[in-house]
Amino acid sequence: QVQLVESGGGLVQAGGSLRLSCAASGRTFSFQAMGWFRQAPGKEREFVAAIRRSGGYTYYADPVKGRFTISGDNAKNTVYLQMNSLKPEDTAVYYCAAVNNYIYTLYPAELYDYWGQGTQVTVSS
Secondary structure (H helix, E strand, C coil), X not given: CCEEEEECCEEEECCCCEEEEEEEECCHHHCCEEEEEEECCCCCCEEEEEEECCCCCEEECHHHXXXXXXXXXXXXXXXXXXXXXXXXXXXXXXXXXXECCCCCCCCCHHXXXXXXXCXXXXXXX
């Protein structure tokens, strides 16, 4: 049984910062990568960032490059998303996800095996 639990969401003014955490429990030793996705009302879920367990390679969606940073702590089975210079268009429910097998691309949501329940991020203008 795998569980992913997000925390750290909230309400922040534009230009502010938030740090999301995703704590994983269960068969986490099999994870090859973890990612963050977000879904705004009326929109599809979209890729935000991902990190590979081996090597720590990171990937970002263009809208968040230079503002968001993904990092991981393997000892704590936790992944973080540091979000700086937040904009109103960053408002969404943010989801943590994990994938068991190696996959070449980490962008498609359908390739992930496990998902958290989501945490709301609201950026006011």
